[in-house]
Amino acid sequence: xxPRKKQxxxxxxxxxxxxADLARELGVSMTTISRALSDHxxxxxxxxxxxxxxxxxxxxxxxxxxxxxxxxxxxLIGIIVPYIEGRFFPSVVHGIETAASKxxxxxxICQSNEDVAQERRNxxxxxxxxxxxxxxxxxxxxxxxxxxxKVRSRGLPLVFFDRIVxxxxxxxxxxxxxxxxxxxxxxxxxxxxxxxxHLAGPQHLNIYKNRRQGYLDALAEAGIPLDEALxxxxxxxxxxxxxxxxxxxxxxxxPDAVFAAGDYSALGAMQEARRQGLxxxxxxxxxxxxxxxxxxxxxxxxxxxxxxxxxxxxxxVRLLLEVIDADGAPFTPRQVALRPELLxxxxxxxxxxxxxxxxxxxxxxxx
Amino acid sequence: xxPRKKQxxxxxxxxxxxxADLARELGVSMTTISRALSDHxxxxxxxxxxxxxxxxxxxxxxxxxxxxxxxxxxxLIGIIVPYIEGRFFPSVVHGIETAASKxxxxxxICQSNEDVAQERRNxxxxxxxxxxxxxxxxxxxxxxxxxxxKVRSRGLPLVFFDRIVxxxxxxxxxxxxxxxxxxxxxxxxxxxxxxxxHLAGPQHLNIYKNRRQGYLDALAEAGIPLDEALxxxxxxxxxxxxxxxxxxxxxxxxPDAVFAAGDYSALGAMQEARRQGLxxxxxxxxxxxxxxxxxxxxxxxxxxxxxxxxxxxxxxVRLLLEVIDADGAPFTPRQVALRPELLxxxxxxxxxxxxxxxxxxxxxxxx
DNA sequence: TTGTACGCGTTATCAT
DNA sequence: ATGATAACGCGTACAA
Numbered sequence: 001x002x003p004r005k006k007q008x009x010x011x012x013x014x015x016x017x018x019x020a021d022l023a024r025e026l027g028v029s030m031t032t033i034s035r036a037l038s039d040h041x042x043x044x045x046x047x048x049x050x051x052x053x054x055x056x057x058x059x060x061x062x063x064x065x066x067x068x069x070x071x072x073x074x075x076l077i078g079i080i081v082p083y084i085e086g087r088f089f090p091s092v093v094h095g096i097e098t099a100a101s102k103x104x105x106x107x108x109i110c111q112s113n114e115d116v117a118q119e120r121r122n123x124x125x126x127x128x129x130x131x132x133x134x135x136x137x138x139x140x141x142x143x144x145x146x147x148x149x150k151v152r153s154r155g156l157p158l159v160f161f162d163r164i165v166x167x168x169x170x171x172x173x174x175x176x177x178x179x180x181x182x183x184x185x186x187x188x189x190x191x192x193x194x195x196x197x198h199l200a201g202p203q204h205l206n207i208y209k210n211r212r213q214g215y216l217d218a219l220a221e222a223g224i225p226l227d228e229a230l231x232x233x234x235x236x237x238x239x240x241x242x243x244x245x246x247x248x249x250x251x252x253x254x255p256d257a258v259f260a261a262g263d264y265s266a267l268g269a270m271q272e273a274r275r276q277g278l279x280x281x282x283x284x285x286x287x288x289x290x291x292x293x294x295x296x297x298x299x300x301x302x303x304x305x306x307x308x309x310x311x312x313x314x315x316x317v318r319l320l321l322e323v324i325d326a327d328g329a330p331f332t333p334r335q336v337a338l339r340p341e342l343l344x345x346x347x348x349x350x351x352x353x354x355x356x357x358x359x360x361x362x363x364x365x366x367x
Numbered sequence: 368x369x370p371r372k373k374q375x376x377x378x379x380x381x382x383x384x385x386x387a388d389l390a391r392e393l394g395v396s397m398t399t400i401s402r403a404l405s406d407h408x409x410x411x412x413x414x415x416x417x418x419x420x421x422x423x424x425x426x427x428x429x430x431x432x433x434x435x436x437x438x439x440x441x442x443l444i445g446i447i448v449p450y451i452e453g454r455f456f457p458s459v460v461h462g463i464e465t466a467a468s469k470x471x472x473x474x475x476i477c478q479s480n481e482d483v484a485q486e487r488r489n490x491x492x493x494x495x496x497x498x499x500x501x502x503x504x505x506x507x508x509x510x511x512x513x514x515x516x517k518v519r520s521r522g523l524p525l526v527f528f529d530r531i532v533x534x535x536x537x538x539x540x541x542x543x544x545x546x547x548x549x550x551x552x553x554x555x556x557x558x559x560x561x562x563x564x565h566l567a568g569p570q571h572l573n574i575y576k577n578r579r580q581g582y583l584d585a586l587a588e589a590g591i592p593l594d595e596a597l598x599x600x601x602x603x604x605x606x607x608x609x610x611x612x613x614x615x616x617x618x619x620x621x622p623d624a625v626f627a628a629g630d631y632s633a634l635g636a637m638q639e640a641r642r643q644g645l646x647x648x649x650x651x652x653x654x655x656x657x658x659x660x661x662x663x664x665x666x667x668x669x670x671x672x673x674x675x676x677x678x679x680x681x682x683x684v685r686l687l688l689e690v691i692d693a694d695g696a697p698f699t700p701r702q703v704a705l706r707p708e709l710l711x712x713x714x715x716x717x718x719x720x721x722x723x724x725x726x727x728x729x730x731x732x733x734x
Numbered sequence: 735t736t737g738t739a740c741g742c743g744t745t746a747t748c749a750t
Numbered sequence: 751a752t753g754a755t756a757a758c759g760c761g762t763a764c765a766a
Contacts, residue, residue: 013520013521013522013695014520014521014522015521016494016521018758018759018760019759019760020759020760028736028737029736029737029738030737030759030760030761031736031737031738031761031762032735032736032737033760034760034761034762035735035736035761038761042735042736043735043736044735044736047735047736059517061491061494061495062495062759062760063436063495063497063758063759063760064495064496064497065432065435065436065441065496065497065758065759065760066436066742066758066759066760066761067759067760067761068432068742068760069430069432069433069436069742069743069744069758069759069760070741070742070759070760070761070762071742071760071761072742074432076475076496083461084451084457084458084460084461084464085457085458085461089457090451090452090456090457090460091451091452093451093457093476094450094451094452094478097451097476097477097478098478098480101477101478106475106477106492106496107475107476107477108443108473108474108475108476109460109464109474109475109476110464110468110473110474111461111464111465111468113465124428125473127383127428128428128429128430128431129431129432129443129473130430130431130432150426153380153381154380154381154382154383155380155381267664292660293659293660293661294660294661294664297634297661297664297665297666298664299664299666328380385742385743385744386743386744387743387744395752395753396752396753396754397743397744397745397753397754398745398746398752398753398754398755399751399752399753401744401745401746402751402752405745409751409752410751410752411751411752414751414752429743429744430742430743430744431744432742432743432744433742433743433744433745433758434743434744434745435744435758436742436743436744436758436759436760437743437744437745437746437757437758438744438745438746438758439758
């Protein structure tokens with residue numbers, strides 16, 4: 001038997017009231033109740049009021065499970081992210097949840113922990129939860145994408161964000177990382193830097209590949225030949241930034257600037273440079289990527305790229321809702337690229353007179 | 368009609384296979400399928416294998432909606448947090464999701480945006496989604512708690528974390544904030560500070576009330592009379608930290624230390640102190656609360672309290688699962704207090720020889 | 735405008 | 751060990 005107890009109600013707990021209960025009380029059919037509640041057109045205004053009033057009185061809550069089962073679609077959106085840490089993903093999730101709930105959807109969230117296997121499991125779970133659509137940012141270890149075929153074959157709306165499957169066959173929202181790499185590097189060039197190093201991330205991830213490409217574009221445009229020795233590949237954490245800077249500074253011709261594809265590695269690099277007695281930005285200018293909270297606190301404040309985290313979440317939801325609302329009708333996949341914003345701070349400003357006084361506000365965020 | 372199409376299958380999309388499909392194919396009843404899949408005892412091992420094999424072949428996914436509807440409980444846990452930003456809540460959510468998925472639950476997340484009305488709406492939504500239990504951290508504007516009575520009356524497991532309803536009638540997991548305030552203040556006293564100011568948050572929130580109480584306890588213990596002029600109340604953001612420090616420094620007898628109940632306000636305070644030419648910690652020692660990422664980057668690195676975010680998420684899930692597994696049996700509410708960890712850094716170390724070199728690692732976190 | 739009846743996919747109960 | 755059947759709560763085609 002189901003756990004609900006009608007004949008033997010317990011004193012402490014109350015069972016939720018169903019449409020059938022309302023129907024019985026009003027002496028009408030469930031259909032009428034259903035219509036009144038869902039604002040159907042063929043329902044008398046008088047009856048509608050009676051139903052709504054009773055529903056309010058009993059604090060009727062529709063059972064979304066039953067509704068979803070009947071309709072074959074829930075009001076849930078599934079998210080798969082590598083993790084919920086740092087600045088980026090929480091902010092995107094924030095944006096997603098805000099936009100989704102505004103549209104009447106709720107959000108069920110899964111972490112892949114950068115593990116394809118878990119990403120696959122999460123996908124299965126979301127499928128079996130009958131979500132209305134799925135938003136995914138790929139795990140670092142996702143190199144083959146067959147598991148997403150199952151989603152496609154179910155006809156389930158799917159939108160990638162940030163870490164995406166490349167190509168025009170999928171819906172995707174990204175920051176224009178190439179543009180980000182490009183403007184960062186252009187900025188360093190404008191400061192008079194000529195030997196610009198690059199701390200690059202794993203190249204199978206679109207974000208790092210594109211940031212590097214933007215860097216290359218800017219160098220090419222400036223007529224500066226590429227020196228592969230100036231590009232250092234790593235997983236982009238702080239330790240690796242330190243190691244990278246150590247290597248770069250031991251080159252016969254050390255760089256006069258570093259464009260790091262991530263703030264943490266930029267921070268490590270900056271710390272190592274200063275530890276070796278160099279002045280940032282005079283001896284070596286540094287820029288990061290992501291606009292982590294600490295970039296404003298760093299000494300000197302670190303130039304970085306804002307990733308429009310919340311906008312990305314909003315845009316992803318908007319796109320997903322479009323696909324959902326198309327309801328199976330042929331939908332041409334779309335790729336959205338958000339414009340990055342270069343935030344110039346002291347770590348890359350060669351002209352002292354242009355620099356800002358230290359101690360600016362981190363943000364207006366109230367924790 | 369439901370959107371599933373069996374008689375007119377579309378070429379591009381495949382409908383999920385149900386237990387009925389498997390039953391038909393094997394020429395057995397759905398009951399048998401159900402038993403095989405749910406590892407029931409009365410099922411022949413041979414039959415069980417046949418079913419499992421077929422299920423694998425067709426990649427059968429149970430419809431969790433249907434299962435939940437039948438059983439009256441889903442495998443979903445609802446979370447309500449004020450927002451998903453900063454360091455604390457994302458980390459707790461991270462801990463919650465990790466622990467929950469390990470136990471076979473998924474997590475649906477809602478933000479109240481510090482708004483009671485939205486908190487109430489979220490609660491209704493989670494109820495109507497038939498979640499198995501709810502985890503809540505109260506909004507800042509939640510002063511009356513009647514909406515949680517509905518949850519209790521439904522017999523739905525409920526656990527508060529961090530921002531809780533006080534008392535022994537509820538399940539709750541918190542950091543021992545009072546202890547945090549106490550050890551912070553004791554530490555400042557041990558550094559020789561005697562006029563210790565306190566940047567306090569809204570006192571209707573247990574966390575801020577308790578941090579303040581710990582501060583008072585430590586002062587009383589040290590025989591230092593309370594000076595209300597040294598306690599500054601605000602919403603604890605950076606601007607307010609700046610304003611607070613400005614006020615404090617204009618006192619006839621300015622403080623020689625500040626215990627801030629939040630890192631952001633501590634940061635503002637520190638910046639303002641330095642702007643006015645004071646040296647931290649020599650002229651004024653400062654400690655914060657939360658161990659935000661930037662505390663290690665700040666100049667000087669900021670002493671703070673680690674809030675055990677992930678442990679809190681884990682503990683909340685553990686407690687919630689206990690209540691869920693009690694399955695309606697009388698469960699005596701429990702309150703869990705996590706031990707805070709004081710992280711002593713240069714912003715409060717009066718003896719120069721004890722200080723650490725600058726440029727320590729932020730964390731081993733790889734973004 | 736309102737009611738009847740069935741089905742969504744799963745599981746619990748009862749019978750065999 | 752297996753099967754038949756009803757029920758969870760809601761939505762809709764169809765009849766009235």
